[in-house]
Amino acid sequence: MKRRDFLLATGSSIGLLASGILSASSDTDLLKKQIPSTGERIPAIGMGSSITFNVGNDPRALQQRTEVLHTFFGMGGGMIDSSPMYGSSEAVIGHGLRELKPTPGLFSATKVWTSSGEDGPGEMEDSRRLWGVERFDLMQVHNLLAWEEHLETLFAMKEQGRVRYVGITTSHGRRHRDIEQVMRTRPIDFVQASYNILDREVEQRLLPLAAERGIAFIANRPYQRGRLIDHAKRHPLPDWAGEFDCNDWACFLLKFIASHPAVTCAIPATSRVDHMQENMGALLGRLPDARMRKRMIAYVEEL
Amino acid sequence: MEVWLSYSLTDLLLFSPDTYFRLYELNNMALWPLQPFLPVVAFAVLGLSRYGSGMSRRVGLLLLALSWAAVGWWFLYQHYAQINTAAPWYAAAFAIEALLIAGPGFGGTLAAVRPAYPVLPGLMLFLYALVVHPLIGPLFGRPWSGIELFGAAPDPTAMATLGILLMMGGKMARLLSLIPLAWCLVSGLTFLAMEITYGLSTPAVAVIAVIANALLSRRARTTRA
Numbered sequence: 001m002k003r004r005d006f007l008l009a010t011g012s013s014i015g016l017l018a019s020g021i022l023s024a025s026s027d028t029d030l031l032k033k034q035i036p037s038t039g040e041r042i043p044a045i046g047m048g049s050s051i052t053f054n055v056g057n058d059p060r061a062l063q064q065r066t067e068v069l070h071t072f073f074g075m076g077g078g079m080i081d082s083s084p085m086y087g088s089s090e091a092v093i094g095h096g097l098r099e100l101k102p103t104p105g106l107f108s109a110t111k112v113w114t115s116s117g118e119d120g121p122g123e124m125e126d127s128r129r130l131w132g133v134e135r136f137d138l139m140q141v142h143n144l145l146a147w148e149e150h151l152e153t154l155f156a157m158k159e160q161g162r163v164r165y166v167g168i169t170t171s172h173g174r175r176h177r178d179i180e181q182v183m184r185t186r187p188i189d190f191v192q193a194s195y196n197i198l199d200r201e202v203e204q205r206l207l208p209l210a211a212e213r214g215i216a217f218i219a220n221r222p223y224q225r226g227r228l229i230d231h232a233k234r235h236p237l238p239d240w241a242g243e244f245d246c247n248d249w250a251c252f253l254l255k256f257i258a259s260h261p262a263v264t265c266a267i268p269a270t271s272r273v274d275h276m277q278e279n280m281g282a283l284l285g286r287l288p289d290a291r292m293r294k295r296m297i298a299y300v301e302e303l
Numbered sequence: 304m305e306v307w308l309s310y311s312l313t314d315l316l317l318f319s320p321d322t323y324f325r326l327y328e329l330n331n332m333a334l335w336p337l338q339p340f341l342p343v344v345a346f347a348v349l350g351l352s353r354y355g356s357g358m359s360r361r362v363g364l365l366l367l368a369l370s371w372a373a374v375g376w377w378f379l380y381q382h383y384a385q386i387n388t389a390a391p392w393y394a395a396a397f398a399i400e401a402l403l404i405a406g407p408g409f410g411g412t413l414a415a416v417r418p419a420y421p422v423l424p425g426l427m428l429f430l431y432a433l434v435v436h437p438l439i440g441p442l443f444g445r446p447w448s449g450i451e452l453f454g455a456a457p458d459p460t461a462m463a464t465l466g467i468l469l470m471m472g473g474k475m476a477r478l479l480s481l482i483p484l485a486w487c488l489v490s491g492l493t494f495l496a497m498e499i500t501y502g503l504s505t506p507a508v509a510v511i512a513v514i515a516n517a518l519l520s521r522r523a524r525t526t527r528a
Contacts, residue, residue, distance in 0.1 A: 050317065051316070051317055051318060051319050052319065054317050054318045054319075054322065054386050055318075055322050055325075055386065056322070056326075056382070056385030056386050057385060058322075058325055058329060060325075061322065061325065085317070086317055087317050087318060087385070087386045087387060087388065088385050088386055171314075172311070172314065225313075271319065271321075
């Protein structure tokens with residue numbers, strides 16, 4: 001999506017125009033990253049749905065989450081990530097997608113989360129029905145649960161064209177050695193793990209390995225479940241954030257993640273339209289370089 | 304089990320406080336206009352089970368059982384289960400408690416014996432559950448439409464039950480206190496995961512109930528000796 005389309009899609013782009021972010025350049029592509037296994041490019045900022053989309057069938061909350069999705073797609077969003085573990089999140093996403101249909105650009109990603117390999121196909125079919133999609137773009141094994149059996153099923157599904165990409169996930173730094181083993185021995189397309197400006201363990205082994213093996217990397221917990229950004233917002237954004245076209249903390253924290261060469265997509269979760277606008281603002285403008293990334297780390301660690 | 308043990312308490316919290324508190328609003332909307340009658344039911348349970356004859360005590364306990372069944376079905380199964388995969392298990396525990404209170408075994412035996420413990424400790428827990436607890440949420444900014452009431456919400460129902468059972472005393476009352484105590488613990492852990500400290504008042508009441516029960520039980524044994 002070009003900058004002009006982006007502006008049209010978001011009307012006045014609410015806070016973004018006022019912020020000056022969009023005035024920096026013209027005809028700039030939204031930040032997209034390549035999926036190494038196919039070369040397909042997807043927006044570098046996606047959307048997580050843990051907690052934020054688990055609202056049951058409350059009509060008021062369903063309407064509000066649909067507005068969040070509307071903003072997400074309107075601002076060029078692609079990847080939505082969920083899991084059967086997240087309560088009603090998949091059903092709520094499905095509700096929003098049906099309300100907003102058509103949703104071009106959607107990159108549907110969910111997980112299989114059951115300790116029984118036999119139950120995997122049934123659970124994945126339930127997820128597909130809840131989302132209302134023909135097939136998932138990406139199906140991941142949630143937190144390596146029964147990963148050997150599920151991967152066997154997923155590779156067969158990929159072969160049959162019932163899923164486009166296969167991945168594995170973890171969070172909170174759990175089981176990185178096991179993840180590494182899967183990355184080394186299985187032809188997976190995606191790996192998902194926690195990565196943010198303070199939790200950088202994946203920089204040591206998983207990110208270099210993802211780059212080496214041609215595996216796309218999804219960064220979850222970009223705000224440490226809100227803790228990091230809530231803390232950061234109590235402090236001033238440094239003036240030099242303007243050097244990479246950021247004037248809010250969401251942009252600052254997300255561009256740190258997206259600027260790592262091996263990261264494909266960061267998936268912040270939010271239940272608010274204004275926060276979604278901030279998140280998607282990180283798809284615009286320049287990215288920090290390696291020197292700037294070090295400066296960003298030093299600044300945030302001092303807060 | 305190994306899978307669950309790899310998660311921290313916060314990891315297991317899969318809904319936001321706003322969503323959790325909204326459940327109480329939705330539950331109250333679904334139950335309206337029954338709310339004004341719920342305190343009447345609660346005081347009827349108190350009066351009948353503490354001061355009534357054998358048959359009246361039985362009726363009081365049946366009303367209490369009905370309250371547990373209603374909370375299990377309406378709040379836990381119809382509402383909470385939408386956002387928490389563990390909620391159907393909580394609902395099952397509430398159903399079991401209802402059956403035990405209403406049934407001839409536990410409830411019947413309890414109703415057959417004249418309450419032996421002093422009123423005051425149990426009455427204080429009961430009044431806390433009915434009067435003070437519902438005010439805590441709104442005092443901390445939650446909407447009045449989500450007020451937690453006995454017979455509609457699990458915490459006041461569990462705490463009021465602990466009060467009533469404490470007034471009745473005896474082994475059956477102690478056994479019937481296990482599920483209410485367990486719920487108080489679950490509720491406290493939920494609030495702990497949400498990092499909302501006022502929610503720890505519910506497990507604190509449970510701890511007071513356990514201590515009071517132990518002291519009164521000891522005193523009863525000493526008196527008998």
